[in-house]
Amino acid sequence: MKSDKLTFGILGGDKRNYYLAKALKNDGYEVKLCGFEKLSNMSCEVASALDSDVLVLPIIPFDKGKEVKSPYAEKTVDLSGYEDKLKGKKVFTGKREKFLSEFSGMEKETLSYSDREEFSVKNAVPTAEGAIEKAINSSDFTINGSKSLVCGYGRIGKVLSEMLRGMGSEVTVSARKSSDLAWIKLNSFQGVKTGYFSELEKYDLIFNTVPAMIFDEEKLKRIKSGALIIDLASYPGGVDFEKAKELGVKTIHALSLPGKVAPKSAGEIIESTILSILKEDDG
Amino acid sequence: MKSDKLTFGILGGDKRNYYLAKALKNDGYEVKLCGFEKLSNMSCEVASALDSDVLVLPIIPFDKGKEVKSPYAEKTVDLSGYEDKLKGKKVFTGKREKFLSEFSGMEKETLSYSDREEFSVKNAVPTAEGAIEKAINSSDFTINGSKSLVCGYGRIGKVLSEMLRGMGSEVTVSARKSSDLAWIKLNSFQGVKTGYFSELEKYDLIFNTVPAMIFDEEKLKRIKSGALIIDLASYPGGVDFEKAKELGVKTIHALSLPGKVAPKSAGEIIESTILSILKEDDG
Amino acid sequence: MKSDKLTFGILGGDKRNYYLAKALKNDGYEVKLCGFEKLSNMSCEVASALDSDVLVLPIIPFDKGKEVKSPYAEKTVDLSGYEDKLKGKKVFTGKREKFLSEFSGMEKETLSYSDREEFSVKNAVPTAEGAIEKAINSSDFTINGSKSLVCGYGRIGKVLSEMLRGMGSEVTVSARKSSDLAWIKLNSFQGVKTGYFSELEKYDLIFNTVPAMIFDEEKLKRIKSGALIIDLASYPGGVDFEKAKELGVKTIHALSLPGKVAPKSAGEIIESTILSILKEDDG
Amino acid sequence: MKSDKLTFGILGGDKRNYYLAKALKNDGYEVKLCGFEKLSNMSCEVASALDSDVLVLPIIPFDKGKEVKSPYAEKTVDLSGYEDKLKGKKVFTGKREKFLSEFSGMEKETLSYSDREEFSVKNAVPTAEGAIEKAINSSDFTINGSKSLVCGYGRIGKVLSEMLRGMGSEVTVSARKSSDLAWIKLNSFQGVKTGYFSELEKYDLIFNTVPAMIFDEEKLKRIKSGALIIDLASYPGGVDFEKAKELGVKTIHALSLPGKVAPKSAGEIIESTILSILKEDDG
Known part of the structure; x- marks a missing residue:
């Protein structure tokens, strides 16, 4: 057919x-x-x-x-x-x-x-834009001139770190693999090994994309006062949200952003992915 | 003293x-x-x-x-x-x-x-971020991959066009002076003379920073269906808002963004400007 | 006519x-x-x-x-x-x-x-590209990952600092006016007052665009070993070249770059400027 | 030990x-x-x-x-x-x-x-800078304002396309995989399937990183007059050099750039790679 x-x-x-x-x-x-x-x-x-x-x-x-x-x-x-x-x-x-x-x-x-890889890559865009919007909306400072940390250099981490830089933030990106850290550095970001955050107190905005408990009590205690953590990792996320509340650290667990932030783009991403699959099937 | x-x-x-x-x-x-x-x-x-x-x-x-x-x-x-x-x-x-x-x-x-020039320059940042936030929030598509038009290459136009590109939009900037158009081009934006928008139908996002009636009935009729106009020019702005409503063109007149979007940054901008004035006065 | x-x-x-x-x-x-x-x-x-x-x-x-x-x-x-x-x-x-x-x-x-402003703006491009080429050619390190200083935020300074960042350098820009320094900062460069270089020893690449003696003996003595100074200011430039030689600081006085680096583009810039003048004259 | x-x-x-x-x-x-x-x-x-x-x-x-x-x-x-x-x-x-x-x-x-992945990633930088230098040096136009094509979105293609954009070129990138093409698009480049170059006549600069015969007679005939092809693929490269000469298409086969362009950086890349290997070995 x-x-x-x-x-x-x-x-x-x-x-x-x-x-x-x-x-x-x-x-x-x-x-x-x-x-x-x-x-x-x-x-x-x-x-x-x-x-x-x-x-x-x-x-x-x-x-x-x-x-x-x-x-x-x-x-x-x-x-x-x-x-x-x-x-x-x-x-x-x-x-x-x-x-x-x-x-x-x-x-x-x-x-x-x-x-499909194609779907996940494209879907990283509305997710990252949703995170940017949260960062503007839910903080009382500008992204421009802020120091931000992006945990994880997968699809969302890659898109988000570029967007944050494009807005004028000074961006640090964390990863585990040495080849990822090489990419981070040559893309002119500061790089740090995930979990080994020596300067956690300097970031105004922290974005987590890693689906593992990264921001536990010890780390939350070192967060700068007034900073905002936006967790993009799917449930249960990478932040101890209860501890954060106790400690007065502002957090947002932002889920399912594509459908909320840009349903039209998200629908078009589904379309192009489905058509790709059907085309291959066809060929 | x-x-x-x-x-x-x-x-x-x-x-x-x-x-x-x-x-x-x-x-x-x-x-x-x-x-x-x-x-x-x-x-x-x-x-x-x-x-x-x-x-x-x-x-x-x-x-x-x-x-x-x-x-x-x-x-x-x-x-x-x-x-x-x-x-x-x-x-x-x-x-x-x-x-x-x-x-x-x-x-x-x-x-x-x-x-003070210094104040206006710095204040362009929270204004531009507020505009970005409105664009994410009030449209159903992503900035990344969109085509956008920024009218005016003053302080806000300069900051906003860079941020839009940083988010992944294909940006056209309009200006009147030939030296501004030269800057626009060498900064790798598409340039067009303000008012002479030959391709108005192609833009998904239109930002106006020019305090003059730019988007009158004739222009509004050419806007792409589903596009969003964000007017950043101070009252009365540069859009015929009534006509826009009649024609079903989505518009936002976004005013006083710095205080709304980033009161902390806005306060710090006031501080540094006041301290600069006092310092000069002092010297 | x-x-x-x-x-x-x-x-x-x-x-x-x-x-x-x-x-x-x-x-x-x-x-x-x-x-x-x-x-x-x-x-x-x-x-x-x-x-x-x-x-x-x-x-x-x-x-x-x-x-x-x-x-x-x-x-x-x-x-x-x-x-x-x-x-x-x-x-x-x-x-x-x-x-x-x-x-x-x-x-x-x-x-x-x-x-004409238009001519000077456009001509900054081949000048900046010539400077980039000298930096690649005459140093034994990459621009990517280097720390660079651009003195002056006029036309050439603006174009060159963006290009250096685009290549992956960590760029500091110097200027005298507080509004220029505000622009430098919001464009995400590090800013420093021209002449008041507190960290001169950290730069691998130094570009001067200011037509005044900036790099005198005192400053030359603080330059990092192995660093390269490229002076783009017209004769006599902004560097004490004799002292630099004595001190073993590598310098290049790069003049008339547009005609050397990109004669075709430079010729087209002359054309568009002349046609603009004639058009206005005509109107 | x-x-x-x-x-x-x-x-x-x-x-x-x-x-x-x-x-x-x-x-x-x-x-x-x-x-x-x-x-x-x-x-x-x-x-x-x-x-x-x-x-x-x-x-x-x-x-x-x-x-x-x-x-x-x-x-x-x-x-x-x-x-x-x-x-x-x-x-x-x-x-x-x-x-x-x-x-x-x-x-x-x-x-x-x-x-090592780490070595290849880092080594892409001096290679890309060497290519930029050749493009400035061996053409009579500026990269800024040019239209360029980068064939291949591997390590070198990724670094080079960002640098070209950073210099102000309008960059098209080619790849074969649909997920690579998705990345290319969301990184705001124009994307095209390698080999299926519908607009070959528009590019001023063409960079090849693909180790396969891409630019054969049929393609060479469609290259814009005055354009420059820089082939970065290792011997024998991806260009029919003999045909190119016959047809008057300007080509450069640029090999072993890291050692030529930036021996100090290249040496440091070897150092960090060797130390990484020894460290892992050690642990």
């Missing part, structure tokens, strides 16, 4: 899936949107959407049983009773495993777009 | 003046703060604050008569009856003229810190 | 004038080139070139008497005897005063393109 | 090894240098140097037999007859395999510092 003839059924999800539908339409695909009555009059019935060649569910697809998460729906989007319609379809979600455990036994192909 | 022995009385104002007081204290000056009962227990009586060598009022000093604007006061900060205490003092406000019209006839020296 | 019908006579000069002629031709003008026999077979007789509406001489026009500097000529380009042909013509050179002192008494209009 | 007590013998090599010796000395190690009579009076006998704990030979160690490449030696540095002294020593060179094929049968440990 040629990918440019494919029809898409988008079932549930937040604004990202709404913008995904719009992006696909703009690119000339036939799209059926289901579970968005509150947002759009494009929204149609479950059965109709399931007739499409490619189905897209939310990143984390189900609330309970086979009910699709659909915050903008007026009617429940429930897949119960429609299992047959899924056979032979390409079904995309963000988390392959959850979907499979629910629908085990069916013959079909599920694909996780969030496993 | 040596400037490092000076005592300061801060009377009224918003958080900027509060942080100004803190910054002066940190630098070893004796400071009396008046009109901040809601924010700090440092706050003292009008008479006591007026005994200081240097007095600082809010940027726009008075509400009505001789009542000082003081949103964080529990008691009115009224200078009536204290005119004598002002004699021979150095009195700082943001707007020289207003103060003088109120207190005409007194012998004293008023100084406007906002007339 | 409409500027797009103008004919140009280019008489003498170095490769910049050669590329000026090519650029004008590419833009559709009729051009006569004189004094470039060694470089091009386009070259024609003096009398013929002087028939044009607009005449362009070298930046510093004369060698002796009325002989035009023309390093690429096989025959002398001598204006003697042709004075009448100059009457009523627009004559461009880089230095207004020298030309006038030679040809005093004639009725005509001479115009110095190098007086 | 504690790594900070180690003694080093540097045998032969170019200026990089000379600066390696100086760097080790500065860091407090005992160093014996052999084969540098023309450059330094520190130079000692082969036998004496071989008494050290750690031996460093040139990147490509031998000229013929067991004679070490030593362009700055007055006496041949020949290891014949000293094989016993190598036993149990740590011997570093740039290419593990060559050394081993020569000395097969000996009991010892050879280590190649150039296999």
